[in-house]
Amino acid sequence: MRKVIVSFIPLALLAAAAAAQTTGTVTVGGRAVKDDGSAERAAEYLPTTSGPELQLALEAALDRLYLAVHSDAREGSDQVHHLRVELNRLVRSHTSFTKMPHRLVHDPLENLRGTVKMPVVTWSTDLDPTARYRVDYDLLEHRTDLQLPQAGWLTVSAVYREQWRQGHRQSLAISHCSTCHVQSQTRAVDESTRDAGLVAQVRAGSWKLEGSFVARDFEDKAPAPTRVYELAEQPALRQPLFNDRIWYDSKNGPLPYGIIPPSEKNTATARLSNPNLGGFTVSLSGVSTRLENLDTGNKVDFDAIALAVGRRLGKRATFALRGRTYTIDSTDYFVDVPEPKAVAGPYAGKSYYERYGFQPDFLRQSAIDRDVTEASARLSYRLGKGSSLVGEYTFQNIDRAHYEVAPGKTDTLTQRLKLAYSARPASGVHLRLEGVVADIRRPFMTQNTACQPGELQTTPVPSPIVPGSTQYYQIYQSRIGDMTASPSSYVQFRGTAALTLGRSTNASLSLLWWDGDNTDQDLTNWSRTTTAANAQVAWAPSESFQAFVAASRGMRKLESWVCVPLMDG
């Protein structure tokens, strides 16, 4: 940051001394801050320390050079800087730097300290109970456009963006039996995300071709936190009876968790457009990206192509068609689970698979892998002065490669119809009404992931490892309820009114109502209703006085299904 300020000041002074026309302001001051209680919400993105503040705004115009600097630096990692340079209309450059803190909540985990039944407990340990967490966010963005007079049809740009996140946050590690023992400790954050690329734009007649290539590197230099896990033993008997189902324990020493791997992402785009091709507007574009985990070599590919066509129909109507198709394809990953053998009990010498027939190995295939096709058709018709009618039909078909959203079905079809009416019923009054109806066949949901009405074990047995004791995988496999947070249909109404009252007063009012539900699931239902209203009045009777008042009110009702197991084992 110091480098940025140090570079801005000589530039500003140089320009101020040499420029024929230089204007600007310098503001020097300071602030005193008194805080009380927690700052995590009251000042989530603000510094809470007293100190100096410096602002600089400068514009200098020379014969061949234009320079603009806006700099706002405050004590406590709160800074915004902009530098704009134009050289003889050949080079246009814009650089900005932003720095701000982000305070993070520290969960004391007190809600995870309830004993269920001795010796089985739910407990938590916070290794840094007094820590206050914060990550400083820095962002540097730069773009330089080069356009030579000898080749006015060509513009070449260099783009650079780097983001840093440095600080500390809370990290949690759970024990073998899910949340029996949650351990919290401080985790360092030292992330950098760097984008560098080139953009080119070529014009030939009414045609325009744009292309870009951007390479991204991501790295978190901070080490992953570690935890020594509990000894693998039956908690009541204190015997090594669970060795056939636990991969690691305290004998393995500290083990890392929450590892954030370095990654690379390359993005290439191309767009060909013409605003008047035989009376049509045409735009054809494509995007291709590859994201790679540099630790494992796993990749995610995204490829898309889109076409947009528009045309005026007579003097009153316009018609637009848009279509896009894209695919997401990621690397399959075989997870070969270590299968230790039991060292005690009636099945000593056997692995969990040898004992129960449950195969823990699996091929990890991403639910995000998919082929998507989406299109829309939009007709706009001008009814009269200030009034128009718009109709739009949109569909989207998502066909997932591996993930089923209904028995034997991997696809979701969304169809949406929108009608909008705009009018000016009186001078200074503008109304807009809009209605949307949508139908979603086989919306995203998880099948058989909740609720199991039947009983699996009705009589007690002496131990979870003896015959007759229900295993977790049997409980999971017997679930029949589906869960979702996506609607199978919804309707939406939106109304807005804008009023101009005389020369000095403007007012606006907007209302929104959304209602959707999902009744396609087995055993469970989901629904949500949202209403919102906004109103604003602005009054500026003279150059020396202005005022505004605004208010909003919203409500959301949500219904979802909850299931809890009735079990001990």
Add this chain to the structure above:
Amino acid sequence: MTLGQFGTSGALLTSEMTYSTFAVGSSVKAGSRVTLGVDVSYSKAQEEADPLGLAASPEILAKLTGFTYDFSTWHTYVDLNSASWDATARAEARFTPTLSGIVSYTFLEFDDKAAYLTDLSGNLDIVRLALRWAF
């Protein structure tokens, strides 16, 4: 000892979230040298769930000795209720055509009325003084 597995108990969870915001602001030139301004915003958010109708039959509870399936206060765990203020009053006085002074006071407050994980209530008072030179 494992006492058994008796399926699950299910119920419909209903919750309601409401929010309100109000903002007012004004700026006035008091004479040829002084500009005064004030901006105030207040927001309030609340979320409440209805009592959850989860239950287990007495026969099952008799077998799950040592367990309590009492969800009578469960819906209170997800209660959220907060209010926040953001208010600033400022004045700028022009001493000469190129030199002016600025003073402002800002009050920020977040009132966590239903602390969930931890109480996030807090407030800040910020006073700013500055000199501005125009060229």
